[in-house]
Amino acid sequence: MYTLTSILQILVYPGILFLLLLAFLYEWIDRKFLAKVQNRYGPLYTGPSGILQPFADFLKLLSKEDIVPTATDKILFSLTPIIYSVLPLIALFIIPIESQIAIISFEGDLIFVMFIFTLIIVTVYLAGLGSMSRFSLIGGVRAALQMLGYEIPMGLAMIGPAIIAGSLSISSIVHWQSVNSVWIMFLQPLGFIILTVCLLAELEYVPFDIPEAETEIVAGWRTEFSGRKLALIKLGKDLELVLSSALLTSLYLGGAQPAWILPPVILFIIKTMFIVLLFTFLRGIFARFRIDQTVSGMWRYLIPLAILQVIFIQLGVGR
Amino acid sequence: MWRGFKTSYRSVIRVPFGPQHPALKEPENFTFEIDGDIVINVKPRIGYNHRGIEKAFEQRTYIQNLYLAERICGICSDAHTTCYAQAIEDLLGVEAPPRAKYIRVIIAELERIHSHSLWLGIAAHEIGFDTLFMYYWRDREAVMNLLEMISGNRVHYAMNTIGGVRRDIRSEMIPKIKKGLDFLEGRMKRYMEIVKQDLTISKRTEGVGILKQKDAMDLCAVGPTLRASGIKNDVRADDPYAAYDEIPFNVITYDGCDVLSRILVRSEEIFESIRIIRYALDHIPDGMTRIRVPMAVPPGEAVSRVEAPRGELIHYARSDGTTKPERYKVRSPTLGNIPALCKMLLGCHIADIPIILAGIDPCFACMDRITFIDVRKDEKWVWSMQQLRRHTKR
Numbered sequence: 001m002y003t004l005t006s007i008l009q010i011l012v013y014p015g016i017l018f019l020l021l022l023a024f025l026y027e028w029i030d031r032k033f034l035a036k037v038q039n040r041y042g043p044l045y046t047g048p049s050g051i052l053q054p055f056a057d058f059l060k061l062l063s064k065e066d067i068v069p070t071a072t073d074k075i076l077f078s079l080t081p082i083i084y085s086v087l088p089l090i091a092l093f094i095i096p097i098e099s100q101i102a103i104i105s106f107e108g109d110l111i112f113v114m115f116i117f118t119l120i121i122v123t124v125y126l127a128g129l130g131s132m133s134r135f136s137l138i139g140g141v142r143a144a145l146q147m148l149g150y151e152i153p154m155g156l157a158m159i160g161p162a163i164i165a166g167s168l169s170i171s172s173i174v175h176w177q178s179v180n181s182v183w184i185m186f187l188q189p190l191g192f193i194i195l196t197v198c199l200l201a202e203l204e205y206v207p208f209d210i211p212e213a214e215t216e217i218v219a220g221w222r223t224e225f226s227g228r229k230l231a232l233i234k235l236g237k238d239l240e241l242v243l244s245s246a247l248l249t250s251l252y253l254g255g256a257q258p259a260w261i262l263p264p265v266i267l268f269i270i271k272t273m274f275i276v277l278l279f280t281f282l283r284g285i286f287a288r289f290r291i292d293q294t295v296s297g298m299w300r301y302l303i304p305l306a307i308l309q310v311i312f313i314q315l316g317v318g319r
Numbered sequence: 320m321w322r323g324f325k326t327s328y329r330s331v332i333r334v335p336f337g338p339q340h341p342a343l344k345e346p347e348n349f350t351f352e353i354d355g356d357i358v359i360n361v362k363p364r365i366g367y368n369h370r371g372i373e374k375a376f377e378q379r380t381y382i383q384n385l386y387l388a389e390r391i392c393g394i395c396s397d398a399h400t401t402c403y404a405q406a407i408e409d410l411l412g413v414e415a416p417p418r419a420k421y422i423r424v425i426i427a428e429l430e431r432i433h434s435h436s437l438w439l440g441i442a443a444h445e446i447g448f449d450t451l452f453m454y455y456w457r458d459r460e461a462v463m464n465l466l467e468m469i470s471g472n473r474v475h476y477a478m479n480t481i482g483g484v485r486r487d488i489r490s491e492m493i494p495k496i497k498k499g500l501d502f503l504e505g506r507m508k509r510y511m512e513i514v515k516q517d518l519t520i521s522k523r524t525e526g527v528g529i530l531k532q533k534d535a536m537d538l539c540a541v542g543p544t545l546r547a548s549g550i551k552n553d554v555r556a557d558d559p560y561a562a563y564d565e566i567p568f569n570v571i572t573y574d575g576c577d578v579l580s581r582i583l584v585r586s587e588e589i590f591e592s593i594r595i596i597r598y599a600l601d602h603i604p605d606g607m608t609r610i611r612v613p614m615a616v617p618p619g620e621a622v623s624r625v626e627a628p629r630g631e632l633i634h635y636a637r638s639d640g641t642t643k644p645e646r647y648k649v650r651s652p653t654l655g656n657i658p659a660l661c662k663m664l665l666g667c668h669i670a671d672i673p674i675i676l677a678g679i680d681p682c683f684a685c686m687d688r689i690t691f692i693d694v695r696k697d698e699k700w701v702w703s704m705q706q707l708r709r710h711t712k713r
Contacts, residue, residue, distance in 0.1 A: 038453040134334070138669075206447050207519050215445045215673045218341055287519035288447025290670045292356075 542630020
């Protein structure tokens with residue numbers, strides 16, 4: 001009985017099926033809200049207000065011809081889309097969604113999530129390398145270069161909540177916020193801002209959409225992918241959006257807390273939606289930076305600020 | 320700029336850019352020699368998009384050519400017909416009536432607003448600012464609607480004819496045009512503020528694609544590109560045509576010599592155009608809008624210049640006394656800007672190539688002409704219309 005429940009947990013709720021639904025839903029929210037920001041309609045025809053459009057796009061791509069250019073590294077080219085879509089899914093098992101304890105939870109899982117974020121970029125780099133196309137190569141290199149900029153401040157901004165809660169487990173951080181009935185965002189606003197900026201870069205959103213800059217390098221590292229592979233990459237991107245918003249919610253906004261008579265999952269979805277709207281709004285109001293500007297800006301401003309945040313916490317401010 | 324150094328250990332790679340590339344809306348090829356992330360040499364290869372249009376001019380009558388001239392460009396269609404009509408009027412020795420001249424000014428300036436706001440949107444898109452792109456293009460609809468109200472068409476207005484204009488601006492249209500202009504002025508002021516204040520825009524455009532004043536002069540840049548390098552040059556002011564000699568206006572210049580200056584010059588020119596249209600609407604004289612001209616044109620040569628939205632446009636016509644021109648030549652502003660463009664691209668980052676390329680507002684399809692040259696035998700020839708047709712059918 002216990003095994004059956006845990007299998008259901010992993011496969012259905014709050015596991016793979018639920019997360020896929022969230023991924024498609026959040027892509028729709030993102031597209032629709034970006035369209036509103038830009039004074040457009042956005043998806044309109046599939047389902048009410050086009051809510052099924054991301055899913056329809058996914059199905060359409062699955063049925064399309066899967067072209068493998070002759071020059072590609074066959075193994076890398078077919079493996080990277082799978083890895084790219086699976087990695088965020090694994091990380092999402094560690095984040096508490098339906099209760100305050102995640103499906104998988106152990107001391108140090110925060111470090112594991114950081115590791116997965118890095119692995120995603122490594123996958124992107126390999127995908128660019130394996131495509132052997134000029135645009136893909138530049139895109140992959142740019143993604144790796146950009147990571148050198150934002151990885152350190154992102155790690156430091158994730159450590160802030162861990163220091164307060166006295167634990168390296170995301171579930172414990174969520175639990176700590178619930179027990180003390182406070183959101184870490186109000187204690188460490190600087191850390192919240194830094195993590196938001198870094199996640200924008202991780203998600204390749206404007207102003208950090210340098211690895212896939214449309215007008216410069218076509219579609220960046222994903223230029224050569226088509227059909228099923230592109231569908232998986234798009235799904236991976238959506239799951240990454242869910243992961244980023246879920247991580248920000250869990251670390252800084254209290255995560256899956258029960259409130260009044262509402263189950264924790266409702267509050268979790270509301271908070272993550274709010275974060276998605278925040279990401280979308282931010283991506284709507286900037287122009288794209290150049291890669292050298294991004295990396296030097298990150299090292300010049302974001303890293304000192306992140307260190308300052310940690311020093312503040314050590315001095316007792318914001319705990 | 321690096322060629323003075325020992326280049327033996329430097330790896331210079333050649334990156335072709337185009338003929339198919341998302342930053343280029345029309346096919347044209349540039350080969351960049353890139354050292355690391357810096358462009359050290361540019362070789363443009365133009366001529367992918369010639370349409371045999373000058374030959375087509377020689378096959379058609381003067382009235383038919385009016386519609387052909389309109390179709391040289393999809394954006395500055397009015398500039399081309401104005402230029403054509405002026406050249407032929409010059410050959411005929413007639414002049415358009417004063418009211419027609421004012422109407423030509425109004426349409427030309429409305430077209431300038433439409434062309435500049437289209438370009439500003441594209442510039443925003445090239446640096447990844449899609450939101451501004453959407454807003455510019457939404458508000459561009461206002462000026463398109465005005466043009467549609469006056470001429471019945473959104474793009475090819477077909478307003479000009481030899482000896483005047485084909486349609487009149489009726490008095491009940493004037494308040495509507497003014498209302499549209501008020502709306503546009505408000506919106507464009509807001510966008511000007513955004514361009515001046517936004518950090519990301521200035522990061523991407525300030526100091527990018529430098530074209531120094533001297534280089535701009537030496538390489539014969541034209542239009543907003545030249546004016547953004549601080550040189551006061553505008554055909555409307557220097558060699559007034561239509562009614563520009565009766566209308567007071569300023570020639571906008573900026574001396575930043577970079578892409579930001581090009582954006583600001585075009586933004587300010589929109590305001591200047593709005594002022595010109597308002598003045599023209601208030602001072603438009605009464606009278607007829609066109610005079611009748613004979614079908615056959617007396618022999619002679621004529622050159623006509625117009626300040627198109629992209630810069631100085633030159634048309635040349637030679638007549639042999641029949642109803643068809645003997646030779647017709649169009650020099651569109653993009654061709655004048657290509658040498659300057661190559662200068663701007665030297666020493667820039669790869670990521671800045673699209674915005675610098677877009678910075679001259681290129682319209683390659685208007686620019687391309689073709690002549691065959693055999694370098695070894697030192698021979699030049701052009702194809703006849705039949706050969707061109709045969710080539711396209713192959």
